[in-house]
Amino acid sequence: MDVILFLIFAAIAVVCGFNVVVQSHPIASAISLIGVMGSLAVLYLLLGAEFLAAAQVIVYAGAIMVLFVFVIMLLNAGAEIRKGRALLAQVLGIPLLFTFLGLMAYFARNMFPGAADVRFGGFQHGTAADVGRALFTQYLLPFEVVSVLILIAILGAVVLAQKEME
Amino acid sequence: MNFFLLSLIKAVVVAAVLVTTLAYLQWVERKVIAHIQVRMGPSRVGPHGLLQPLADVIKLITKEDLIPPYVNKFLYLAAPFFAITMALLSISVIPFGSEIHVPGGTTWMQLADLNIGILFVLAVSSVSVYGIALAGWASNNKYALLGGLRSSAQMISYELPLSMAVAAPLLLANSLSLRHIVEGQAGYYLGFIPRWSIFQTPMPQIFSFIIFLIAAFAETNRVPFDLPEAENELVAGFHTEYSSMKFAAFFMAEYSNMITVCAITTTLFLGGWLPLWPASAGSNYVPAIVFLLAGAISLYHGLNPARRLDRLTLPVVALVFFVIAAVFLIPVLKEALLPLFWFAAKTGALLFLFIWIRGTLPRFRYDQLMAFAWKFMFPMAVLNLLVTGLLVALFS
Amino acid sequence: MSAGVPLSWYLILSAVLFSLGIAGFILRRNVITVFMSIELMLNAVNLSFITFSYQLKQVNGHIFSFFVMVVAAAEAAVGLAIILTVFKNRSTLNIDDVSSMKK
Numbered sequence: 001m002d003v004i005l006f007l008i009f010a011a012i013a014v015v016c017g018f019n020v021v022v023q024s025h026p027i028a029s030a031i032s033l034i035g036v037m038g039s040l041a042v043l044y045l046l047l048g049a050e051f052l053a054a055a056q057v058i059v060y061a062g063a064i065m066v067l068f069v070f071v072i073m074l075l076n077a078g079a080e081i082r083k084g085r086a087l088l089a090q091v092l093g094i095p096l097l098f099t100f101l102g103l104m105a106y107f108a109r110n111m112f113p114g115a116a117d118v119r120f121g122g123f124q125h126g127t128a129a130d131v132g133r134a135l136f137t138q139y140l141l142p143f144e145v146v147s148v149l150i151l152i153a154i155l156g157a158v159v160l161a162q163k164e165m166e
Numbered sequence: 167m168n169f170f171l172l173s174l175i176k177a178v179v180v181a182a183v184l185v186t187t188l189a190y191l192q193w194v195e196r197k198v199i200a201h202i203q204v205r206m207g208p209s210r211v212g213p214h215g216l217l218q219p220l221a222d223v224i225k226l227i228t229k230e231d232l233i234p235p236y237v238n239k240f241l242y243l244a245a246p247f248f249a250i251t252m253a254l255l256s257i258s259v260i261p262f263g264s265e266i267h268v269p270g271g272t273t274w275m276q277l278a279d280l281n282i283g284i285l286f287v288l289a290v291s292s293v294s295v296y297g298i299a300l301a302g303w304a305s306n307n308k309y310a311l312l313g314g315l316r317s318s319a320q321m322i323s324y325e326l327p328l329s330m331a332v333a334a335p336l337l338l339a340n341s342l343s344l345r346h347i348v349e350g351q352a353g354y355y356l357g358f359i360p361r362w363s364i365f366q367t368p369m370p371q372i373f374s375f376i377i378f379l380i381a382a383f384a385e386t387n388r389v390p391f392d393l394p395e396a397e398n399e400l401v402a403g404f405h406t407e408y409s410s411m412k413f414a415a416f417f418m419a420e421y422s423n424m425i426t427v428c429a430i431t432t433t434l435f436l437g438g439w440l441p442l443w444p445a446s447a448g449s450n451y452v453p454a455i456v457f458l459l460a461g462a463i464s465l466y467h468g469l470n471p472a473r474r475l476d477r478l479t480l481p482v483v484a485l486v487f488f489v490i491a492a493v494f495l496i497p498v499l500k501e502a503l504l505p506l507f508w509f510a511a512k513t514g515a516l517l518f519l520f521i522w523i524r525g526t527l528p529r530f531r532y533d534q535l536m537a538f539a540w541k542f543m544f545p546m547a548v549l550n551l552l553v554t555g556l557l558v559a560l561f562s
Numbered sequence: 563m564s565a566g567v568p569l570s571w572y573l574i575l576s577a578v579l580f581s582l583g584i585a586g587f588i589l590r591r592n593v594i595t596v597f598m599s600i601e602l603m604l605n606a607v608n609l610s611f612i613t614f615s616y617q618l619k620q621v622n623g624h625i626f627s628f629f630v631m632v633v634a635a636a637e638a639a640v641g642l643a644i645i646l647t648v649f650k651n652r653s654t655l656n657i658d659d660v661s662s663m664k665k
Contacts, residue, residue: 002565002566002567003565003566003567006567006571006572010571010575013575013579014575014578014579014582017578017579017582017583017602018582020582020586020595020598020599020602021582021585021586021589021590021595021599026592026594026595026598027241027303029594029595029598030594030598031241031300033598033601033602034293034296036579036602036605037605040605040608040609043572043575043609044609044612046567047572047612047613047615047616048616049612049615049616049624049627050280050281050282051282051285051624052608052612052624052627052628053282054282054285054286054288054289055285055628055631056608056631057289057292057293058285058288058289058292059631059632059635060601060605060631060634060635061292061293062289062292062293062295063292063322063635064601064634064635064638066292066295066296066299066318066322067638067639067642068594068597068598068638068642069296069299069300069303070299070315070318070319071594071642071645071646072594073299073302073303073311073315074315074646075594075645075646075649075655077592077594077649077655097581097585100581101574101577101578101581104574104577104581105570105574105577108570108573108574108577109570111570111573112569112570112617115568115569115570115617116566116569116617117565117566117567117568117569118566118567118568118569118572118613118616119566119567122566122616123615123616123619125619125620125621126615126621126624127281127282128281128282128285128342130621130624131621131624131625131628134621134622134624134625135625135628138622138625139625142629146629146632146633149632149633149636150632150635150636152636153635153636153637153639153640154639156639156640156643157639157640157642157643160640160643160644160646160647161643161646161647
């Protein structure tokens with residue numbers, strides 16, 4: 001059951017990820033990226049990260065991607081025009097990509113020879129209570145710094161997007 | 167009973183009840199708004215207009231299903247599908263009652279109790295913004311686009327005070343699971359004041375309740391925040407180019423969101439399926455008494471009819487009410503029906519509040535709406551959360 | 563119990579998504595699509611963090627993932643504001659056309 005769920009959502013993630021790169025209109029890429037984030041949220045649930053799965057949907061798919069979709073709709077830029085690419089890049093590109101992926105897969109398999117299989121329910125410490133406890137005790141300084149970072153980002157976005165003063 | 171079979175039965179029952187409630191909520195809304203405006207509302211199709219939702223469904227299904235040639239086909243067809251899916255999804259974590267006995271064991275009257283139940287509801291409401299934004303974009307129509315963008319911006323702006331207002335009773339309940347939140351509101355102070363979130367020490371959550379309700383009005387695009395879809399502004403907002411069943415899907419999604427939001431308010435703030443006063447003081451007989459009273463009033467109006475047809479229909483209605491009152495007295499069904507009655511009563515009261523406000527208040531202008539969210543609601547929600555956190559830290 | 567999923571499969575999926583992100587980042591010309599490829603790379607890294615957190619039985623990977631999400635949100639906000647300003651001034655979203663500081 002775990003294997004079937006993993007395969008389905010990993011396939012959805014890869015197909016949507018491929019679609020992000022390949023589609024010519026940015027809005028299609030944005031929707032495919034939302035699909036990637038949704039399937040990754042399910043994979044996080046399989047890995048026992050329940051709080052992070054919810055945060056992924058609320059923050060990434062529900063806020064950041066809404067921002068992207070808004071900007072695409074407001075700019076109304078249209079589909080991208082394909083220009084020709086160098087023959088060398090086209091001939092070498094796909095084989096090199098597959099070689100790269102094969103190497104990474106090989107290293108991934110051999111780095112952790114004794115690793116246990118991932119089962120749903122194998123990791124029980126990903127609840128909101130555990131994440132909150134670690135966040136407010138061990139990682140308190142990064143938490144505060146990151147909140148100042150968000151404040152800076154809000155100020156930056158407001159300043160950049162406001163109308164110019166006469 | 168097998169877990170999958172039981173879940174399937176529960177899902178079918180909840181879906182059927184939800185869709186019927188959606189249809190008849192529209193009837194209730196039209197009748198209540200009509201009586202607020204001193205007129206009668208639907209009264210021709212069936213007795214007291216009770217078959218009006220059926221007539222509306224038939225009309226919407228048989229209308230010409232027009233797909234304008236200039237729209238982005240995939241997104242145009244996907245947007246209402248997406249909106250209605252997200253609207254119906256969040257009903258799956260709401261607890262309707264306590265544990266009941268079924269042949270084969272016990273089960274809770276809830277489809278799925280997630281550890282992160284309330285976060286699931288927030289996540290689904292975050293993602294449901296896309297249904298509206300993409301509908302506005304796909305229609306390739308500047309009014310629809312503007313309406314869609316305005317509506318989406320309104321929804322994401324009000325998500326912030328909504329989430330902050332949700333966080334405050336979570337501090338009191340100490341859990342994210344909706345079932346635990348309701349169970350934490352059991353018990354009574356001084357023997358008769360229920361320990362619901364809005365009454366709980368160290369901090370009664372009245373401000374959270376009000377902020378949540380106002381943000382919920384904005385999230386579901388209801389009056390006074392319904393400028394993006396008002397008929398006399400922006401043509402019809404984001405659903406200008408939609409007709410027949412696709413329009414019906416958006417309509418259903420809006421009412422379903424309303425029901426879900428009222429159910430969440432009941433669960434978080436009003437004690438879910440817990441009764442208003444202890445069972446030892448006789449709260450188990452309240453449903454029977456309420457339906458008996460309703461039957462008596464219907465019978466009285468049937469015997470002194472205001473309209474000619476009432477002589478026939480109102481006694482039938484009275485009979486139905488008496489039968490329901492008798493059903494609530496059957497001891498075998500009591501453990502399932504009583505919590506359901508209290509949950510339905512509280513949710514129904516909140517839905518009536520939604521409809522009442524629609525009949526009473528004018529709508530906000532868009533800039534007033536956004537200024538209200540960012541300059542008033544958000545600071546109030548943060549302040550409320552801070553005060554709640556302080557009091558919980560000091561007194562627990 | 564049913565068989566579990568080997569840990570390396572999650573890492574391979576993370577590698578595949580990361581390389582798709584790199585491919586999009588290098589090959590695409592529309593600045594918003596480039597931005598979305600960056601978000602794809604960040605998501606792949608998040609998956610890696612959570613996988614390792616499962617393997618080491620600690621919650622620290624989740625915390626790092628959380629911080630990555632927050633930083634990605636801040637970066638998306640400011641980056642999109644910059645894109646809007648560039649579009650207002652140059653009227654193009656093609657990164658080849660905005661490669662010089664001169665108008």
